[in-house]
Amino acid sequence: MANTPDLLYDAVVIGGGPAGLQATLTLARVHRRVLMLDSGSYRNDPARHMHNVVTHDGTPPADFRAAAQKELAAYDTATIRADAATAVAVYGDGFRVEIGAEDVTTRGVVLATGVRDTLPDRPGLAELFGDVVAHCPFCHGHEFAGKPVAVVGSAAHLVGIMTPVASSVTMVDEESVARFERTDDGVRIVLADGTTTEYGGAFVATQLQQSAPFAEQLGLTLLPSGCVEIDVMGRTSLPGVHAAGDMAHLAALPMPMASVLTAAASGQIAASALVAHLL
Numbered sequence: 001m002a003n004t005p006d007l008l009y010d011a012v013v014i015g016g017g018p019a020g021l022q023a024t025l026t027l028a029r030v031h032r033r034v035l036m037l038d039s040g041s042y043r044n045d046p047a048r049h050m051h052n053v054v055t056h057d058g059t060p061p062a063d064f065r066a067a068a069q070k071e072l073a074a075y076d077t078a079t080i081r082a083d084a085a086t087a088v089a090v091y092g093d094g095f096r097v098e099i100g101a102e103d104v105t106t107r108g109v110v111l112a113t114g115v116r117d118t119l120p121d122r123p124g125l126a127e128l129f130g131d132v133v134a135h136c137p138f139c140h141g142h143e144f145a146g147k148p149v150a151v152v153g154s155a156a157h158l159v160g161i162m163t164p165v166a167s168s169v170t171m172v173d174e175e176s177v178a179r180f181e182r183t184d185d186g187v188r189i190v191l192a193d194g195t196t197t198e199y200g201g202a203f204v205a206t207q208l209q210q211s212a213p214f215a216e217q218l219g220l221t222l223l224p225s226g227c228v229e230i231d232v233m234g235r236t237s238l239p240g241v242h243a244a245g246d247m248a249h250l251a252a253l254p255m256p257m258a259s260v261l262t263a264a265a266s267g268q269i270a271a272s273a274l275v276a277h278l279l
């Protein structure tokens, strides 16, 4: 690290969701000069409340982030900016992070940019997703308790998970669905043949895409899921670049264990491993 003495930060954390917030807190706790960049677009934006988060079951995600930012404000070496990073590149012994026309330099990077969900292309679905249509029974399942539930598509395991919760669980072939409509207390699924059925809630599977191009820019090893491969300490294939949250996972898993708490936990691990890298 001595060869590039002008590096401004010890760490730049890109992402201000649970993974990035916790990574920043971990770095700030040991007084590393850390910059967190947050472009303000979060995976759980469609949901009004988050669940299955101990001590925060039912908290609006924005309240959770505001509380975390308030805690971070107490640490002098942590800087938070509501700006998007536009590029990341190797720079001497560290990295250069572009924020539009501006460059900052850093000894290490934590990528915590998350993923985006692409929904099945059906009218009405986007408006209902995160409310009466969900993808994860742990996040949004108890809310459908005692009501009839539809599982749309091939996610057959959801039938078993939801059976003790719902009054009934019906598999619906995604190809046969024409559109989704809101009802007073749930969702109406209209099939291509005109048949309609009302449910208290429905589940769909989503496709995940990386939210940001930095893994590609840095040539990081990717997994078949499209996520960045990390080891148990959150290290990517490029020393000094760590990753956390939904955008990265161990090769042993088929996909990220996507939740607020696992994202925060992985942010803590990635940041503490980055502290070790900086020593």
Ligand SMILES: Cc1cc2nc3c(=O)[nH]c(=O)nc-3n(C[C@H](O)[C@H](O)[C@H](O)COP(=O)(O)OP(=O)(O)OC[C@H]3O[C@@H](n4cnc5c(N)ncnc54)[C@H](O)[C@@H]3O)c2cc1C
Binding pocket: 014, 015, 016, 017, 018, 019, 020, 037, 038, 039, 040, 041, 042, 043, 044, 045, 046, 047, 049, 050, 051, 052, 053, 083, 084, 085, 086, 112, 113, 114, 115, 117, 129, 130, 138, 139, 140, 211, 212, 244, 245, 246, 247, 257, 258, 259, 260, 261, 263
């Ligand atoms: C509808 C829905 C409901 C959910 N409900 C729950 C729930 O109830 N409980 C639960 O545990 N989980 C829930 N989840 C899952 C949970 O939202 C994610 O697992 C979690 O948000 C992942 O955190 P993250 O920090 O990896 O990513 P995110 O929270 O998505 O944060 C990504 C961050 O990266 C930033 N970013 C991206 N690109 C850039 C860039 N170029 N420059 C700067 N910043 C950038 C974004 O602005 C954001 O700050 C839900 C998911 C969905 C889709």
